[in-house]
Structures are given as C-alpha cells and as structure tokens.
Amino acid sequence: MSARLLFTDLHPPPADMRAEIIAGLSRLRKQLPPKYFYDRRGSQLFDAITELPEYYPTRTEIGILERHGGEMADLVGREALLVEPGSGSSYKIRLLLQALKPAVYMPVDISREHLLESVASLAESFDELEIHAVCADYSAPFALPLGVNGGARAAFFPGSSIGNFDPDRGRQFLERIGNLLGTGSRLLIGVDLIKDASMLNAAYNDARGVTADFNTNLLRRVNRELDADFDLEAFRHEAYYNSSEKRIEMHLVSIADQQVSLGGKRFSFRAGESIHTENSYKYSVDGFHALAGEAGYQAERVWTDADDLFSVHCLRFGSG
Ligand code: AVJ
Secondary structure (H helix, E strand, O other): OOOOOEEEEOOOOOOOOOHHHHHHHOOOEEEEEEEHHHOOHHHHHHHHHHHOOOOOOHHHHHHHHHHHHHHHHHHHHHOOOOEEEEEOOOOOOOHHHHHOOOOOOEEEEEHHHHHHHHHHHHHHHHHEEEEEEEOOOEEEEEOOOOOOOOOOOOEOOOOOHHHHHHHHHHHHHHHHHHHHHHHHHEEEEEEEEEOOOOHHHHHHHOOHHHHHHHHHHHHHHHHHOOOOOOHHHHHHHHHEEEEOOOOEEEEEEEEOEEEEEEEEEEEEEOOOEEEEEEEEEOOOOOHHHHHHHOOOOOEEEEOOOOOEEEEEEEEOOOOO
C-alpha cells in the first residue's frame, strides 16, 4: 500500500511585512516580530541552533518523545485525526507516527512550498499514512477541512513554540486549538522549563555565535526585502533571561547613535538602544498546568527528562 496524500490550500493572505516592521520600529521601545526570522537562511540558522551543544531543548524533547511515544499513543488514542499547527519539516512527528498510527495526519503550515516538500518526503517514509496537508496561517483563526471523522482528535505542538507567545496570547492560542478540535480532544505539547539562569543564558548565547547570526539575519532580511540600510556591524546580539517575566529576551542593540532608512522612512537609534526581537517564555510544570487550565484543559500526564530541562504534556480539552 502507499500513502494517501491530500492537499487543501486555505490561501493565507501574505503577511504585510512592511507595515508590521514599520509599526514595530515606530514604537517607543522598538520591536520586530520573531516570525520574520524564518527566511531560507534564517530557517537554516535555526536548524543549526538545534544542534548546538548549548541548545538543549531540541535534543531533550526528542529524547522524551522517543522514550515515551508508546505511552503518549495510549493516552491520545490510535486512529485519531492528528493535527500539527506549524508543522514545518514534520520531523518530530516521525518519532510518534509508528506508535500513534493516526487515521489522518494533518500538518498545517503557512509556507506552501516547505509543506509540500515535507509531506512528500513523509509519504515516502510512511507507506500507509493518510496525510491531509493544509496551507493556512495557524496564528490567525482558521477552520479545518474536517470530514466526518468520528474518532479521536489530537493536536501536536512541539518545540516550546508556545514560548513565543506571552502567557495571555498563549492561553488564547491553546483555547483556539481546543475549540477547533472539540471537547475530549488531546493536545501533546512541548514546553521548555524554568531552570538555572546560566544554562538558559548559554542556550541563547552560544560560543559559535550561531544565535547571534540568527538574530542579526532579521536585519539582513529587512535590508533585502524592504529596501533598508541597516549596518549589520552596528548592532550586537543580546539575549538574557528575565527572571521576573520568566522569559528569554533577545534584542539587537545599536552600538552607536545612527539612522536607518527603510523604504523612504528614517529611524533614529541612540547608542545602546535596542530592538526587541523575541521572547521565549519558560514555565514550571505547575505554571503551565495553570495556564492550560485557564484555557479549558485538564492535565492528563507530563513527561520530563531526568534533569527536568524540558516537558511534554498530554492535555485533554473540556471538562468531564
Ligand atoms: C523556536 C521559539 C522555540 O525560543 O528557543 C532559538 C527560537 N531563538 N534560539 C526558542 C530560538 C533563539 C526557539 N523557538
């Protein structure tokens, strides 16, 4: 038998990158949305980050998925409709497919080309898998092309991507996924844990400077795509754990007083002034359970590694 592949294009409107970047740079405290990190080069740099010795989350989560995939499948249920928002290269789901045996795997991603390449390769590796790929922007409300599937429904959201949202937005996102899949659906979600600040700081300040490159690449992209003239040498990477907000903050700090032009507009920077480029929130197991509870989920099970660096949760949406 061979995999069955279906594709639905919900035609996500192209983001208005220019308007969003100008709005971010016009604020009193300048900021840029982290979603723009991921052009081709940015995606390659992120892949390189996940292999750095200091960046523990990816390999730790993979270890948890490999070790407990069977139990995860017992809780989520086989023959489920399995939705993955922001599936990207669909790498981590490979670790669970053997155990989960979903009726349908439904990856949802905004990048049409990346999605099509990824599902083609997945279909080659998993002979009997039914794949229904959906091109959509999962960060905006969307309806899934759900057929008359009476079976279990589940979502997979690995990588601590939830950490890019502030807790309020994170709660809204969790709630939206729950409402999309319905009462009784499960959510398998990877969440990075609060830990020693020195280890967190090292993970975002690697010795080889790959994270610095990843951060600075945002300016390179803005230069290329929005006709700007950021001097990449005139901004330095800064990342630190903000313990009162429980988040890693990434910034690009201007090393001098300078002006930058972007499509005819000018932006002034004072020496030391920063552009806030990313937040990566960290949670305790209890803290994440509280957030999930506010979003309407019950905690069913949590798996962590032996050093309590990372957690994977199974949550059930709705009461009873
Ligand atoms: C993809 C958002 C989970 O926050 O750790 C890695 C992104 N930024 N190094 C993270 C990131 C800098 C990553 N997430």
